[in-house]
Amino acid sequence: MRFITLAAALLAPMAAMAVSKPVVEDDGAINTMASKKGQLYVKLNSASKLTDKDLFGKSDPFIEMWLEKAYKHRSKDTKGLNPIFNETFCFYVRSGQNKLYVRAVDKDTFSNDKIGDTTINLDQVFNSGNVGPQDYKLPKWLGFSDNGSVNMQMQFVEDTSS
Ligand SMILES: *[C@@H]1O[C@H](CO)[C@@H](O)[C@H](O)[C@H]1NC(C)=O
Numbered sequence: 001m002r003f004i005t006l007a008a009a010l011l012a013p014m015a016a017m018a019v020s021k022p023v024v025e026d027d028g029a030i031n032t033m034a035s036k037k038g039q040l041y042v043k044l045n046s047a048s049k050l051t052d053k054d055l056f057g058k059s060d061p062f063i064e065m066w067l068e069k070a071y072k073h074r075s076k077d078t079k080g081l082n083p084i085f086n087e088t089f090c091f092y093v094r095s096g097q098n099k100l101y102v103r104a105v106d107k108d109t110f111s112n113d114k115i116g117d118t119t120i121n122l123d124q125v126f127n128s129g130n131v132g133p134q135d136y137k138l139p140k141w142l143g144f145s146d147n148g149s150v151n152m153q154m155q156f157v158e159d160t161s162s
């Protein structure tokens with residue numbers, strides 16, 4: 001009984017939130033809840049000052065990025081802490097997706113080590129069509145300092161079909 005009451009108390013506000021979600025209309029105003037679909041091209045240029053995870057030998061960093069974890073794009077393997085990638089990845093953004101996840105990983109013989117990661121909000125590229133090239137920092141810990149950065153540029157081509 002107690003559980004049912006608690007569950008109902010927790011679910012009621014969630015249901016209310018779902019119902020009150022505004023309908024997205026293009027009235028020319030800046031829409032903070034942008035929901036768009038289309039092609040997103042991400043050009044990964046380089047990374048710099050990546051934290052060295054390898055106590056022995058050299059760093060072999062690669063970058064992975066995704067909108068949803070089941071469909072990750074992975075760069076080629078590189079060497080060193082300031083690697084050049086020059087690779088372009090294409091994503092299809094489905095309505096409701098508005099974050100790009102980017103992670104730098106050190107490829108290791110036994111287990112890959114995460115160097116750092118960041119989440120990029122796509123509202124800016126949805127609104128302007130192009131962003132960058134610019135550096136995206138990979139926060140070290142609670143945003144204090146960073147474990148390097150990734151330089152990328154993005155282009156979005158909206159799919160206006162319904
Ligand atoms: C990366 O692209 C830049 C500009 O297009 C070019 O100058 C550079 O040689 C390329 N580097 C590599 C390693 O492919």
Ligand SMILES: *[C@@H]1O[C@H](CO)[C@@H](O)[C@H](O)[C@H]1NC(C)=O
Nearest residue numbers: 051115116117139140141147
């Ligand atoms: C950044 O690197 C340090 C040192 O290797 C590590 O302890 C920390 O977990 C890294 N931060 C993230 C967010 O991966």
